[in-house]
Amino acid sequence: MSEHSTAASAPSDRSRIRRAPHKARYDRETIHAILDAQPLAHLGVVLKDGSPLVIPTLQWREGDHVYIHGSAASRALKAALARPACLTVSLFDGWKLARSAFHHAANYRSVVIHGQMEKVAEEEKRQKLDNMIETYFPGRSAVLRPMKDKELKATMVLRMALDEAVAKVDDLPVQDDEEDLDLPIWAGVVPLLTVAGQPRPDADMPPDVPMPEHVIPVYLRKRKCEDGE
Numbered sequence: 189m190s191e192h193s194t195a196a197s198a199p200s201d202r203s204r205i206r207r208a209p210h211k212a213r214y215d216r217e218t219i220h221a222i223l224d225a226q227p228l229a230h231l232g233v234v235l236k237d238g239s240p241l242v243i244p245t246l247q248w249r250e251g252d253h254v255y256i257h258g259s260a261a262s263r264a265l266k267a268a269l270a271r272p273a274c275l276t277v278s279l280f281d282g283w284k285l286a287r288s289a290f291h292h293a294a295n296y297r298s299v300v301i302h303g304q305m306e307k308v309a310e311e312e313k314r315q316k317l318d319n320m321i322e323t324y325f326p327g328r329s330a331v332l333r334p335m336k337d338k339e340l341k342a343t344m345v346l347r348m349a350l351d352e353a354v355a356k357v358d359d360l361p362v363q364d365d366e367e368d369l370d371l372p373i374w375a376g377v378v379p380l381l382t383v384a385g386q387p388r389p390d391a392d393m394p395p396d397v398p399m400p401e402h403v404i405p406v407y408l409r410k411r412k413c414e415d416g417e
Contacts, residue, residue, distance in 0.1 A: 199220040203302055203352045208407065213355035216252070217228060222355055223249045224300045225407050231256065232274040233267035248323040252350045254301060255308070255316060260344045265328065268305040268346060275301045281359070283378040285370040295358050295377060302376055308345040316345050324405045331400075384408045388389060 196214035198204035213219070214344045229247040234240055236384045245256045245266050255277060258265050267273070282295035308316050321329040341381035389397075392410060 192196075193270070194361045198354060199352050200302075203300070203354045204337060207355060208356075209359075211356045211358050212355050216350070218355045218357065219299050219353050220249065221298045222279060223254060225249065226279050227405075227407070228275050229277045230256075230274050231255065231268060232276070233264055234271050234376050235267050236270070237250045246320070247275065248320045250300060250316075250319060250323075251348045254350065255320065255345060255347045256305075257317065257320065257324055257345045259351050260342055262344065265305075265346060268309055271302060272303065273305050273348070280380055282380050285369050285375055285378065286362045287375050288374045291362065291364050293358070295379075297355065297357045297358075297359075299353055301348055302349060303348045305346040305348050308347055310340075311341065313340050313345050314349075317343065324407065325402045326406055327400070327402045355416055382408065 196216075196357040198212070198214055227246050227248065229245055231245050232240070232242045232243050241264055245258060247254050249255075256265075256275070276298065278296060278298040280294060280296055282293060284291075284293040286292050317335065317340075321332070361377065364375060387399060387403050387409050389399070
């Protein structure tokens with residue numbers, strides 16, 4: 189069991205992990221690290237007619253809040269404002285190949301956030317959207333064409349506090365039954381990594397425009413350093 193699993197308690201009964209509680213992480217350090225390592229999130233809402241809906245979206249973190257954005261006409265974002273929502277972020281870190289089909293599993297890190305989304309005020313939107321760019325591509329917002337008023341009007345930005353955020357982490361080795369350990373079957377973990385490929389210039393870009401270093405998302409640059417590549 190990781191030392192992080194007892195670093196804090198569940199913020200509420202709703203967010204307490206019941207299945208495999210030894211994988212729970214309630215400390216902010218772990219939660220922040222996972223959010224900062226994966227921009228892709230899934231927003232779960234209940235629509236006005238009672239239908240559930242889960243959509244992919246991009247998230248970024250500022251302190252103890254996560255932010256998402258989308259069309260001002262988005263029914264999912266409108267539902268997130270009207271009723272409690274759930275935002276999830278996941279990292280798939282590896283396949284665990286066991287000696288039995290039953291014990292095959294995955295290594296992963298995930299964060300689930302319950303709560304009420306709130307709409308970012310109109311006067312804050314421009315700065316928050318700049319912050320989104322800067323979170324992943326530091327230095328890029330300063331060189332971009334400024335956002336037009338009609339673009340800001342067409343965009344909605346929402347935020348959610350991390351008050352009910354919980355992480356779940358499985359970084360354990362294969363968990364085979366003891367009586368299977370001597371079977372002549374390969375078992376182990378196959379690590380999975382997300383890496384940036386070679387950037388491809390846009391076809392309409394003038395050939396003399398240099399490629400800045402910031403085009404590689406900062407979270408992938410950090411991961412590359414951590415992996416020693």
